Amino acid sequence: MSSRPPMTQKGADRLRGELEHMKGPKRQAIIAAVAEARAHGDLKENAEYHAAREEHGFNEGRIAELEAALSNSEIIDTERLNVASGRIVFGAIVDLIDVDTDTAVTYQIVGDVEADIKKGLIAVSSPIARALIGKSEGDEFDFTAPNGVKTYSIEKVRYV
The missing domain is CATH 1.10.287.180 (Transcription elongation factor, GreA/GreB, N-terminal domain)
Structure with missing residues (x-):
């Protein structure tokens, strides 16, 4: 690697x-x-x-x-990624639902230099991205945010 x-x-x-x-x-x-x-x-x-x-x-x-x-x-080039496994990897665009509040959010996992949370671009080294890597559509996961533990459901994963 x-x-x-x-x-x-x-x-x-x-x-x-x-x-x-x-x-x-x-x-x-x-x-x-x-x-x-x-x-x-x-x-x-x-x-x-x-x-x-x-x-x-x-x-x-x-x-x-x-x-x-x-x-x-x-x-x-995320458009050329062959992600047949359905697992979340670098470059994935992920639609999440906050289980507690039923709020939807979309993030793309990108490099540290290009990250911009206001645009939904999260750094691959960020805690939420690390929690997402390896998960699949339909999975639920817990994430420790600054205001406490949040539970998210992964609704959709795509690569564009």
């Missing part, structure tokens, strides 16, 4: 898009802002200049972070 962290193809594409934006239009806008602020004179007390330089540093840091994540990850 690879020691490289997994990432979905969709997540890699999204990060590549962000990287292109950061290296292209955003970098150019920051360079222009630095040049404009520099033209205002004394750099010691020029807040615009210092803010633009700080933004430049953040942008370059994010570029390095994205490049490292993309080069170090193992890209997995």
Whole structure:
């Protein structure tokens, strides 16, 4: 098994898009802002200049972070996964029902770098993802959440 962290193809594409934006239009806008602020004179007390330089540093840091994540990850195309066993693995989209409240929620298990709970993307290393891995449709499982133990029923598993 690879020691490289997994990432979905969709997540890699999204990060590549962000990287292109950061290296292209955003970098150019920051360079222009630095040049404009520099033209205002004394750099010691020029807040615009210092803010633009700080933004430049953040942008370059994010570029390095994205490049490292993309080069170090193992890209997995979830559409090509042959999951005949019906078991939940990396990349699965899982529809869950909270047994206690009868509330539905949908999550996709993705790489750590691409996780975004607001979009329903949970990191493969998260406690709920670890609880889901290996389970199948129809299974119920307990999960220890920050506000106590929750019981979920797995309604549907799909790979898209």
